[in-house]
Amino acid sequence: MAAIPLRVGGEDAQRVLESPGILVFPSRAPARAPRLRLHLSPPSLVGGELAVLSRTLTDGWIAPAGPVPEQFEEAVAEAAGFRHTAAVASGTAALHLGYRVLGVERGDEVWTQSLTFVATIAPAVQMGARPRFLDVAAESWTMDPNILEDQLHKAATKGKLPRAVVPVDLYGQPCDLDAILAVCGRWGVPVLCDSAEALGAQYRDRPVGKGAALAAFSFNGNKIITAGGGGALVSDDPALIARARHLATQAKETAPHYQHETTGYSYGMSSVLAAVGLAQIGALPARVDERRAIFDRYAAALSDLPGLSLMPEPAWARSSRWLSVIQIDPKAFGATREAVRRALDAAQIESRPVWKPLHMQPAFRGARFHGSGVSGQLFERGLCLPSGSMTAEEQGRVTDVIRQCCRG
Structure with missing residues (x-):
C-alpha cells in the first residue's frame, strides 16, 4: 500500500511513514458515534497517530530514545517559538526540572498565583521550598503584576527575594508576561512560565512564555495537543535545556561506567508517547x-x-x-x-x-x-x-x- 503524506510538526512526514509492510492511514480524525456523556476535554485524534506509532514500534523504539522523541522536540520548539526543547514524562516533570535548573533549594521561596492547579507549585514544595501565593487580576484571571511588584519591593528591602516567580497561563489565557518580566528583571528574579494549559495561545503576537527563562507545557490526555501524557520544558538558553536533559536521564556523566555527580530522574518521554504527539502537533x-x-x-x-x-x-x-x-x-x-x-x-x-x-x-x-x-x-x-x-x-x-x- 502506498504511503499517504501526513503533516507532522509542520513538515511532510513521508520520510517517517514510508516503510514496506506498514499500513498508513490518512490524516483525518476517525468518525465517532454520538456520545451519551459530554466530557470537559476528551482526547481528540487527528487520524495519523496509528501510522507514526506503527513505524516507531516496527523500528523497535519504545523507551525514551531514538529518532522520534528528537523529532517531537523539534516540532514542539517550532510550535512553541523556542529554540530548545526537552521532551519529558509529564508537565509536572517539566516544572520540576525547571525548578532544578533555576537552582531552587530547601528554604527558598517560590512565588506563583493562587488560582492554578497544584502541579504548578508541588515540585518546588517537595524540594523543600516555601510557596507564596499571589492573587490574580480580574481582567485576565492570571497573576496580578501590581501585587507582584509590591511584594517584590517589600521582599527586596528585607533581602528575601524569591528564587523564582511562576506565572500561569490559565485555561489557555496568557499571563501579562511583559509586565511580570519587567518587575522581576528589576530585582534579577528568574521567571518560569507554567504554560501547561496554553500551547498555541498568543501574547502580544508571540507564543506564550516567550521571554521567560523557561516555560513548561503538558501533553496530558485532556490537552489541545495530546500524546496521552508527557510534557516539555522549553527555553532559548541552550545551557538550561542541556542541564534539564542531564537531570532527566538520571544525571549520568560521560563515562564507560555509571558516574553521578548529582542525582537525577527517569523523566524522558517514551518513543510511544512522542509518536502520538508528533502526529498531533501539526493540528x-x-x-x-x-x-x-x-x-x-x-x-x-x-x-x-x-x-x-x-x-x-x-x-x-x-x-x-x-x-x-x-x-x-x-x-x-x-x-x-x-x-x-x-x-x-x-x-x-x-x-x-x-x-x-x-x-x-x-x-x-x-x-x-x-x-x-x-x-x-x-x-x-x-x-x-x-x-x-x-x-x-x-x-x-x-x-x-x-x-x-x-x-x-
Whole structure:
C-alpha cells in the first residue's frame, strides 16, 4: 500500500511513514458515534497517530530514545517559538526540572498565583521550598503584576527575594508576561512560565512564555495537543535545556561506567508517547481555532442571561480557550454555580469548578497569600464547561441546561 503524506510538526512526514509492510492511514480524525456523556476535554485524534506509532514500534523504539522523541522536540520548539526543547514524562516533570535548573533549594521561596492547579507549585514544595501565593487580576484571571511588584519591593528591602516567580497561563489565557518580566528583571528574579494549559495561545503576537527563562507545557490526555501524557520544558538558553536533559536521564556523566555527580530522574518521554504527539502537533492551529469557536458559541448562546459572564480576554492576549469558563452571580442568575454543575451532571454533561485557590488548600496551610480575594471569588462562581471537539447539537445540550437553570 502506498504511503499517504501526513503533516507532522509542520513538515511532510513521508520520510517517517514510508516503510514496506506498514499500513498508513490518512490524516483525518476517525468518525465517532454520538456520545451519551459530554466530557470537559476528551482526547481528540487527528487520524495519523496509528501510522507514526506503527513505524516507531516496527523500528523497535519504545523507551525514551531514538529518532522520534528528537523529532517531537523539534516540532514542539517550532510550535512553541523556542529554540530548545526537552521532551519529558509529564508537565509536572517539566516544572520540576525547571525548578532544578533555576537552582531552587530547601528554604527558598517560590512565588506563583493562587488560582492554578497544584502541579504548578508541588515540585518546588517537595524540594523543600516555601510557596507564596499571589492573587490574580480580574481582567485576565492570571497573576496580578501590581501585587507582584509590591511584594517584590517589600521582599527586596528585607533581602528575601524569591528564587523564582511562576506565572500561569490559565485555561489557555496568557499571563501579562511583559509586565511580570519587567518587575522581576528589576530585582534579577528568574521567571518560569507554567504554560501547561496554553500551547498555541498568543501574547502580544508571540507564543506564550516567550521571554521567560523557561516555560513548561503538558501533553496530558485532556490537552489541545495530546500524546496521552508527557510534557516539555522549553527555553532559548541552550545551557538550561542541556542541564534539564542531564537531570532527566538520571544525571549520568560521560563515562564507560555509571558516574553521578548529582542525582537525577527517569523523566524522558517514551518513543510511544512522542509518536502520538508528533502526529498531533501539526493540528495545533486548527485545534485553537476550534476551541475559540466553541467559546464564541457559548458567548452567543449565554451572554444574554443575567448574572452570567464568560472568562475575559485582555486586548494583549489571544487565548487558546483550552477550556471555556463562565462565572455565575447567584443573586442575579437565580442559581448557584454548584446548582448548575449538578444540573449538568444529571444531564450527562461534565463540568468542573475553577481551580480551588492554593492558599485555600489544606496542603499549603500557613502559606502566605497577597491580594483582595479575586481568586476565591472566581472559585466560588466559576464553572468550566465542555470544550473539546463536539457538534453544535452537543454544545446545545450544554447551553439548554444552563438556560433552564436561570431564574433571574
